[in-house]
Amino acid sequence: MKPAPFEYLRPVSVDEAVAALAAHVDAGEEAKILAGGQSLVPLLALRMARPALLVDVNRIPGLAEVSSADGVVEFGALVRHSALAAQVEHPLLAEASRWIGHPAIRSRGTLAGSLAHADPSAELPVVAVACGAVATVVGPAGTRRVPAGELFVGPLMSALGEDEMVTSVHFPVPSRWGFAEFARRHGDFALVSAVVAELDGTVAIALGGVGPVPVRAADAERALAGGGSVDEVASAVRDELNPTGDLHASAEYRRALAGELVGRALRQARYRAEATHAR
Secondary structure (H helix, E strand, C coil): CCCCCCEEECCCCHHHHHHHHHHHHHCCCCEEEECCCCCHHHHHHCCCCCCCEEEECCCCCCCCCEEEECCEEEEECCCEHHHHHHCCCCHHHHHHHCCCCCHHHHHHCEHHHHHHHCCCCCHHHHHHHHHCCEEEEEECCEEEEEEHHHHEEECCEECCCCCCEEEEEEEECCCEEEEEEECCCCCCCCCEEEEEEEECCEEEEEEECCCCCCEECHHHHHHHHCCCCHHHHHHHHHHHCCCCCCCCCCHHHHHHHHHHHHHHHHHHHHHHHHHHHHC
16 A cells, blocks of 8 residues: 655754644644654555654754763664664663564664654563663653653553654663563564663563563562572562463463563573673
8 A cells, every 4th residue: 555645854953853743733733753664654554644744854963873971871863773783882772673673674773763663562662661761852842851661651652742752862781681582483573572681789670572561570570689599580470460462472371481581581691790700
């Protein structure tokens, strides 16, 4: 199919982009940001999305920069998945990005696009929740900072206003970490993904694909903090989760898989800690 008719704008500044979004929202029309287009373009082609305006932000200067300071890496909204996979400032984010789709998708898809799309099975949202990432969001009312735990509100639903855009995301760098996911085929969305990240001495355990948004496994984190073994933490994960089943996997399968993947991620994190200590 072909997309429904739409206007096209290529702004040269964030202010111009936000103003265009706001003008259409005020007029009762839908406007969408076009960055990598890996999620939006298929929806347009199927006419599941019918925006009156596409705002192409790819020519806005400064949105593809990466900077690091004080244990936090700031990634611009237009940093591509391939660049995330190649960078060395945030190894966990690099590892997770290598699991995204295929090379053609990674060459176009963007960090902010993935987070704004808010797919609960995608790799980058679950890493953002585990690391306590914070998005810088610009709209007509000014700039605000939105923690990842508040950014995702439902499947394919974010806390972003229709006239707002993400300009950058701050990712704290964990001192040790682990990442594991399972998909039926290479490049597919994960049935379940698990992230373990230690920040300031506290270990976060986050899971994707087990609910409408990426979730923190609070009971499992407490078990780990209390000295629980890998098997005990994995058991706590299975006990606390209440995933939904679908045509790809039953709820019980996702629950069992979550425990297994958290165990793998924990073993990765412990191996990295031991390897670092041995140097």
